[in-house]
Amino acid sequence: xxxxxxxxxxxxxYEWQATLEISLDRPRLPLPYSFGAAFxxxxxxxxxxxxxxxxxxxxxxxxxxxxxxxxxxxxAMKCVDIVSFWGGLAVKAILKQPFLPRxxxxxxxxxxxxxxxxxxxxxxxxxxxxxxxxxxxAKGVVVMTHEQAExxxxxxxxxxxxxxxxxxxxISFYCSxxxxxxxxxxxxxxxDKILRKPFIIMPGDELRINSxxxxxxxxxxxxxxxxxxxxxxxxxxxxxxxxxxKNLSDRVIILERISYPxxxxxxxxxxxxxxxxxSTWQPAGWTVACEALSSGVPVVLYEGLVSRELxxxxxxxxxxxxxxxxxxxxxxIALEDFVSRNHKAxxxxxxxxxxxxxxxxxxxxNMFAQQIENVFNRYx
Numbered sequence: 001x002x003x004x005x006x007x008x009x010x011x012x013x014y015e016w017q018a019t020l021e022i023s024l025d026r027p028r029l030p031l032p033y034s035f036g037a038a039f040x041x042x043x044x045x046x047x048x049x050x051x052x053x054x055x056x057x058x059x060x061x062x063x064x065x066x067x068x069x070x071x072x073x074x075x076a077m078k079c080v081d082i083v084s085f086w087g088g089l090a091v092k093a094i095l096k097q098p099f100l101p102r103x104x105x106x107x108x109x110x111x112x113x114x115x116x117x118x119x120x121x122x123x124x125x126x127x128x129x130x131x132x133x134x135x136x137x138a139k140g141v142v143v144m145t146h147e148q149a150e151x152x153x154x155x156x157x158x159x160x161x162x163x164x165x166x167x168x169x170x171i172s173f174y175c176s177x178x179x180x181x182x183x184x185x186x187x188x189x190x191x192d193k194i195l196r197k198p199f200i201i202m203p204g205d206e207l208r209i210n211s212x213x214x215x216x217x218x219x220x221x222x223x224x225x226x227x228x229x230x231x232x233x234x235x236x237x238x239x240x241x242x243x244x245x246k247n248l249s250d251r252v253i254i255l256e257r258i259s260y261p262x263x264x265x266x267x268x269x270x271x272x273x274x275x276x277x278x279s280t281w282q283p284a285g286w287t288v289a290c291e292a293l294s295s296g297v298p299v300v301l302y303e304g305l306v307s308r309e310l311x312x313x314x315x316x317x318x319x320x321x322x323x324x325x326x327x328x329x330x331x332x333i334a335l336e337d338f339v340s341r342n343h344k345a346x347x348x349x350x351x352x353x354x355x356x357x358x359x360x361x362x363x364x365x366n367m368f369a370q371q372i373e374n375v376f377n378r379y380x
Contacts, residue, residue, distance in 0.1 A: 003376055004045045004065070006080040006106075007035050008089045011052035013062040020063060026260045027170035030287055030361055034167065035084060036063055038365030039372075049076055051089060082376055083107045084142070091134060098137045102160075105139040108372070110165070114141075114148040115155065116281035116305075124281065135160060140375045144283045145309040161378065163371045166313075167286060168364030171356055173260070174294035178268045182261035191266075194225060194253060198271035198339045201297070203227040203263070203288050209276035210239045216274075216332040217251055222339060224252045224274070225266060267295035272338035279304030280325060293319060294355040296348030300334045302326070313358045319351040 009016065018026065019033040020040065028037070036046055040063055047066040059067045068076040070089075074096055077083055083106045085093050093107045111131050119125040132155060135141045140161035143149050149164040156162065183191050200222055202213060210226070217224050228236050236254055243252045255266075267273075273292035277285030283305045292299050293310075298319045301307040307322035321334040341347070 001373075001377065002043055002045070003039070003082055003373065004047065004080040005035075005039055005372075006068075006076055006083045006085075007046060007048050008085050009048045009050050009067075011050060013050075013064070013067070016048075016064070017062040022170075022172050024173065024176055024261075027173035027291075028361060030167045030169055033170075033361045034165070034365040034368050038361075038369045042366070042369050042373075044369070047076065047080060049073060049089065077106055080106065082139070082372060084110060084372070086110045086112075090138075091130070094134050094137050102139065105137070107138050108140045108142055108163075108375070109135050109138040110142040111135075112144055112282040114143050115151045119281055120278065144286070145305050146312055147305060147308060148283075161375045163368070163375070165368050165371075166309075166359075166364045167290075168359050168361030169287060169290045169294055169355075171294050171360040171362075174264060174267070174291055175352055175356065176264075178261065178265040180265065182259065182265050184259075184262065187255070187262075190253060194223065194266075195269060197223055199223040199225050199269075200272055200274050200335055200339065201225045201227070201266055201270035201292070202274045202276065203229070204277065204285065205230045210242070212276045212326070212328050212331070213274060214242060214246060214248065214252070215328045216335065217248055218246060219329075220332055220336060222251070222332075222335060225270070226252060226254050227258065227263065227266070228254065228256050229258075264295065267292060267297055270295075270297050271344065272335050273297050273299045274331070274335060275299055275301035275306070276331070277306075278302065278325065279306040281305075283309065290355065290359045293351045294359060296352045298338050298347050298351055300331055300338070302331070315354055316350070318347050319354060 015029050016032040016036045019028040019037040039046055045065050046063060048064045049068045049070055051070055061067055073092060077093060083093050090109045097105060113128050135156060140163060141152055142163045142165050143152055144165055146164050149162050152162045202224060205228055213224060236256060243249055275285050275289050279285055286306050289299050289301060289306055300321045302325045303322045310320055323330040323334060
């Protein structure tokens with residue numbers, strides 16, 4: 001049965017439109033694909049609330065039947081069958097219909113967090129408590145890992161559907177051949193230097209991971225390529241100062257706001273990905289780890305939701321190592337092992353095969369859409 005789904009967007013219609021087409025110049029992005037293209041491909045319709053839009057009138061565009069202003073949330077919800085929101089938008093929507101019987105509820109609460117053992121801040125803990133209370137008034141709950149789903153089912157006692165949403169990546173992009181031609185001419189001298197020896201790659205914009213990374217580089221002979229796509233957030237100016245102070249300029253290379261083909265070229269040539277991200281309370285770093293595996297790059301991660309989920313679905317130690325949180329010495333040893341191994345072709349193929357079988361967004365997005373259909377059909 002055809003559904004009409006309402007999602008939240010952030011002034012990024014083009015990203016949702018782009019997920020409908022395969023391209024060698026840019027990957028289809030995980031969330032727009034899973035919440036948009038996957039449903040459209042199964043014959044459903046989607047509309048959106050643009051949380052950044054200043055328009056006063058309802059419009060349409062991209063893959064959307066309608067795009068609503070945030071102030072029109074009630075009328076938007078009445079036009080659709082299922083509402084799939086994250087964060088504050090989900091809270092707002094659920095509070096619009098808290099006492100409706102479950103068959104009449106429309107809102108699926110999407111959450112990155114569900115009852116972790118510890119939180120980075122007290123504010124995060126309050127948000128988690130509020131999320132678990134609100135879930136009881138939702139049509140269903142969507143969480144990111146099997147571990148979170150099990151906890152949610154225990155808390156909700158089976159009374160509310162819980163969906164385990166595995167977020168996939170664009171395998172067709174990351175598995176495609178990369179070319180030196182994608183390296184900008186202005187960067188080629190630097191890249192030629194990088195390619196002379198095995199290197200570690202570390203995309204991402206968390207400030208804390210810079211400190212852990214520099215500790216490991218100081219104690220070793222490894223070369224690190226640090227990629228920041230949002231330099232204002234990751235404060236690469238401070239990182240550059242620290243690198244100079246520690247005399248590591250020849251072994252820590254910073255690249256900012258690079259193209260997707262250039263990123264793919266670097267991933268394909270890296271010896272390992274350093275996932276120095278805290279995923280103890282939410283699956284932070286999942287997408288980058290999956291992109292690395294899709295590119296044939298083994299990963300080293302801090303122990304957490306991401307490492308456990310990847311192991312659960314079949315990632316072996318040949319392509320995945322996890323170490324205790326903040327244990328930079330053990331992390332360094334694991335990276336050095338990947339750097340020193342001479343059989344990259346073997347583990348590259350294993351990483352790609354694992355990704356193709358488990359992390360392809362066409363597979364995971366379709367699986368997600370089927371689960372939403374089950375929830376919808378359950379209450380017709």
